[in-house]
Amino acid sequence: MEKLRLEFGGFSSQGVKGENQDAFAAYLPKDHYAESKGGVAALADGVSVCTRGREAAITCVTNFIQDYYQTPPTWTVKRAAGKVLHGLNRWCHGQHDYENDGHSQMITTFSGMIFKSTSGFIFHAGDSRVTRFQGGELEQLTKDHVSRQGGKNVLTRAIGIEAHLDVDFTNVQLQQKDLYVFTSDGVHEFLSNKIFKQLLTEAGSLEERATRIVNKALNLGSNDNLTCLIVEVKSLPLADLDEHSKQITRLAMPPALEVGMKLEGYRVLKTVFNGTRSSLYKVVNEEDGKVYGLKTPSQHYADDAVFLAGFLREEWVGQHIKHSNVMKIYKRKESARFMYHICEYIEGQTLRQWMVDNPTPNLEQVRAIISQVITALRVLQRKDMVHRDVKPENVMITHQGEVKLIDFGTVLVKALAETNSLPLEEVVVGAVHYIAPEYLIKHISSHQSDMFSLAMVTYEMLTGNLPFKAFSYQDYIPVSYSEWMYQPVNKYRADLPPWLDLTLRKALQPNPELRYQAYSEFLQDLSQPNKGMLRAVARRPLLERDPLLFYKALCIGQFVIICCLLAY
Template identity: 40%
Template sequence: MSMTEAALGAPAPSLRVRVGGQSVAGVREANQDAFAVRIPDKQAELEHAGIVACIADGVSCSENGQQASHTAVTQFIDDYYAAPATWGARYTVGKVLNALNQWLFAQGDLQQLNHNGLITTLTAVVIKSNTAHIAHVGDSRLYHCRGGRMTQLTQDHRRRHIGNKSFLTRALGMDSRLDVDFQQIKLEAGDRLVMTTDGVHDWLTDRQLDALLSKYPQGNTELPPEQLTETIIAEAMAAGSNDNASCLVIDVDDLPSMSLPETIAELTQRAIPPVMDVGNRIDQYQVIRVLHSGARSHVYLAKSLFDSKTYVLKAPSLNFSEDYQYLQAFVREGWLGEQINHPSIMKIHPFSRASSFLYHVCDYIEGITLRQWMYENPQPELYKVRALVGEIIKSLRVYQRNGVIHRDLKPENIIIGENNRVTIIDLGTAKVSGLDDLENPIKETLPVGDIKYISPECLTGNKITFKSDMFSLAVMVYEMLSGHYPYSLEAMKVLAQDRRKYPKYTSLKNYRDDLPIWVDLVVKKGCNLEENERYQAFSEFFLSLEKPTPSIISNSRSLPLKKKNPVLFWKFVSVFLLVVIFVLLLWEF
């Protein structure tokens, strides 16, 4: 039995491996070893389920050893890929192995002779993203090679007795209860995984096997995985192996970016940097200026000693060193900033694999915040606001296409650069579609974001959509035009405590009687307290700011003067009251 070399994967970064395998009966009449590998053809299945490889050795004392080993490897792979996509790798492997063990054990009970049970070893590896999930029972082996060093990852479940004979202490089908060794290792491009049965590793010492693997390292063209396994088995046979011999080699050529769970697991173990000052250095970055130092985070402008470029470093506060939820959110922000590559979104560079500290490295963005722009442009003309809103919406549509809801849109998180180019920063509270399906999603007990800008559904814990960001955008438009908020801060705080007490909208005309009434109606619709009453798309909101729809015009005409122009209304009322008072005074005299 043999397996030819295989390679699979989309353009980098992707999961790409080369596989070679060989299995021989040797001096035995029958081959009771078996191995199998499956590399999914579909990219989606490759990403969500991964690559599976397994090797098994049926016990030689049983006439059913071959059936046991072949059934184990084929059924394990079939059942693994048939499992629900919501199951994690370890959970799936555990469920499949327990079911497989029960079936093999039940079949063994049906045999007339006790020694003819369906018993086999099994060593399996699931390569998913950057992680190898390993399950092992019996005395087959898995080795890991990296940087010229070979390490045995599995432990032999067997006991030796008189005459150098040995017997298995754990195996599939041996008992109704199964005890499986599970472990995970982080993979790197260039790693090699080697799986063997006892017909190989009982006859080749670790030093001999290591020498063979070192002679033909991963990536060599002289002896690819298929030929390497043939060479290893030939060496075992030459050393006197009297058993079936099988070997499987998996060369990891390329890996995708780490998944979010992998990133969180690795980075939350890192140290939080101490508070730094100008001139301090962390890794290759030297602090030029302290941009922000607060209770939750510290932000620095720093120069890289590698490329002499200027970057922004963001580090969590030491106050949160024991707050795993906060650290998860911080890591998630970095992971998300790495995934989205667009000029309108703040770029966060991949975490350094060599650093022992937890911090973000972000591109430095020249410009001012929207807050500063509002200070410099009190009560601006409508066309200026429209231009900025159009740029902000471009950024928000990038988020929308990537299934991301920002949830903390506010003037401080929007940078305005040259030619009004807008960049949205701070992804710390962003919500990503699909991340709630993770095995350990981040659980939020309080609303996130600035209460002046977050939508009612965020405050009350209801389901959120892109319309939540639309609400925040409309509130900022209101503030840009008037310098005020459409809903009072106190009223929004009350809403956070009591979902039944919705605040009242304050008309823009109270602060800007020079604006057309339809502008007020457009903004009011954008920040409507009811999600389903807002615009159905960002583009619809923007177009309405440029040219009101017929329905908006109709509504503006039907409004009473008090709502259409409250300032003018109260002027009329004041004049009327003044006239009444004057008449009464004349009447009195």
Template identity: 35%
Template sequence: MDHLQSTLRVQFAQRSEAGRKPENQDTVGARIPDGNALTNKGIAIAIADGVSSSMAAREASQTAIAGFLTDYYATPDTWRTQQSAMRVIQALNSSLFGRSQNSIYGEGYLTTFSSLILKGSTAFIFHVGDTRVYRLRGEDFECITRDHTQRIDRDTNYLSRAVGADPYLEVDMHTIELEVGDVFVLSCDGIHEFIPATEFKNLIKNNRSDLDTLVNSAIELALTHNSDDNISIQAVAIEQLGSATQSEAIQVLSRLPFPPLLSPGQVIDGLRVKKIMHESTRSQVYLVEDEKGTPLVMKTPSVNFQDDPAYIERFVMESWIGSRIHGAGVARVIPAPESRSCLYYLTEYIGGPTLTQLLKERGKLAIVDAVELVEHLIRGIRVFHRKDTLHQDLKPDNIVISSKGPMIVDFGSCWVAGVEEVIAPFTRDIILGTADYSAPEYRYGGKVGPASDQFSLAVLLYEMLTGKLPYGANYGNATDLHSFQKLKYISAMQHNPLVPYWLDKALEKALSIYPNARYEALSEWFQDLKRPNPEWLTQRQQPLMERHPDKVWKMLAVSGWLAAIIILFWKR
């Protein structure tokens, strides 16, 4: 990810005071990292106002801010910003709610919470309660958040939503594209409830270039307007967006030269080439040995693309993705030597045939063996999905049958949510999976997600059971939704009579043309593969007239006409 190093630059200031209260129950905090953390996670700013009716208000707000700023940066780099922030906020809510329920003194650990995350050229806002997030853009000043309060009478409001109040927390989320010169302000009600809206806007406009003066003036103005609450405010101004230029990206990506084509016996960085495993127009794969004799797999880029930054990014990303996917059933990426002289990456060597070779040798697999193999693959692909990553190229050539079970290899087509949020200074190289195994939404423009990998797994299982493909030879030629809708699922029982009806129905559902018609989770699909779904057993036992009345009536109508014609000609 070095080639996408963020150039985001901001000016920031914050201040929090007890005001006229004996204790400050507000908490403010921010983290402005550099390097990969700035690129992958961005800048996080947060404000919390402990609910003053609670004895534990101060502790609740401090827990929320400290926990968020620590735990958000500890989430996987592959997760999208919303996923990381929401996981952390929900965990903090559960923790504070549990402390409230278990408190022997009956304290409620309740707090409002508003956070602004700046990543690349996007602002992400997460909000609960009546703290606020404002934005000044040019002459336009607006409050982006909505107060979660309920009015009882003209003078009385109560907080209708707070962190720690309920076991499940509803969080408002906003996404905004940034512009240079934008100023964001986060404030507690001790500020915005007392300073008139026009004065607040003018104060921010007049001090947009000096944020220290802005926050100090806001504190003083709130006290001038008789604020009797804690007074806290944060301000951040966007000085430069976080997208690297194309020249910067190319410079980083080009630091290592492409290696030449290698032959058995050659040595590169202490790695001896044993044999060529695969060659294509896009890459080469070699079996190599390190100085200790440990077998490894080396993948090198093709010299045909050495001037193509999008291709180089995709190649670099393969190694980055693989190094973040850890789990049984997935090939491990091995760190390259520190003195690496050219561009390549290494993975562990997995002895054994590919699924392609196994099917050529054995033909159809026994149902028990095929379902067991898919169980291992489901565990492996769930490792990807937990990191918000799609494999996108599950096919027999990318499954190696080892002594430990099937292993998923190759990260060349993976999609990573967290990386997609980081804007590249060039058009990214999108590598779609093999047409016969990839889900139809890739080609007709539907919504891609975990269900897309589910489709590919189901194609693999279908092929293991039948030696065929579920939609026949025309599937690979379909390009739009209309052409996919013309295709009909071919029952696995037609090719293999040993396949039970209920297993065939589980396959058919996972192989639906429409992603939302498939299983919501891989675990649900596997459950239907392991034991009969009662719904399908009942459906199988129903008479044909009840299952397909329209077809039965059509058959009866045709039969009647045929009988009438036969009788007519017989009489002649």
């Protein structure tokens, strides 16, 4: 099967200057990182008036590539590269020289591109450039951050100039045979598009063409350092298949298992559940005697590519999250022939069963559980993941009271979504009563979507009911946030403090912009009254605070007026 293949070629010259302050680098790993992180190319042009411009350029291109590959594979390219660039900017900006006006002496332009799957991600600050040569035409993909002052171009944006760095971010679709050309201003300021295209189409390796481009600019009067890096897209992977989807074609569906049966070295001790989507068994590994959970997909979904891709991705997600509040999933044997995964076996009960056993829990009991679920969800958030199926059935509570989040089959991995390598979801995923409104209406999900679902669970734990009228999504999809009509907590539990209703009402705002922005804010207000919200409620008119009391008072007032008129 075809993979991403890139070819690199570049050349750099100090030109008429005494020192070359340009730098470039490119890399495409040969291992699994080629698929999870892609290839990288970068060019930097150190500012010549700075005493450490050359150091800045070299540091940025080399560290950008090295550090990018150290970021978690679950992060989106934008998040990973952005974190690296902001870190480099802080470092460069902090290299002050008080003998030279006290400003940073490590300032450089930066133009970088990450080639992942069939997408290209460009990060740019300064006046170096990235240009695409496609179908015989040139297209400049970056904008020069300069202003014209006194007949010269003055940089308005670059790494190291200010403590905060604004980076231009562009996403492009890759095509086979594309050429991406990185140049410093010593090159592109002296070449016309006509000459540029001619030199790119001439015979020779990429390095030979880059060399000719640099030499041509030098011959045409370039008075600066000159650098040209060319990247050619030699081949691309299939855009609609990620690593785990590909396994669907080679792994067989396992049969229904019974106690005593074996599957690839795992002997079944107990059937935990047989559901419509999957089955879970308590098994023992006969090689080491350890007990695990073995989860298999249901035969009913043998032809459902979206479900099976999610099932296999669940294994990948579980292996990239290491936390005590998240169920562990272990890697299958390389020789495995069947589709299943091995997970931590959790002795305990689901939150749903806990709710049955505790129909009217106190607030402290609920907080103790919800705080641990929040811890698990924050782990996913840091990994650029959204669970999308937070419900009582997907929360386990051990006999020791430890909470574990389970079931990652619907998890949105943004690092996969950004390259369109996930199967198209034709229907919404997740339990219908807990789905966030923005997912139903706009088909978008974020950590605030998980927060909404968690608040639904919290409300249900406390009251035994849901805060909104249930929709039958098979028959009707709401089109407006106004269709979610919140029911106050005291409708079901008059013993709960009024400030708790304010907390849940905010966490359950149908419009995500009106919800809490962070889990910590929700947990804080779940632990103690939010005085700001209480003051805001106190300032609201009686009609808004308590419509029933308002109309009662209105009726009494009208009655008194009528009585007075009759007496008069």
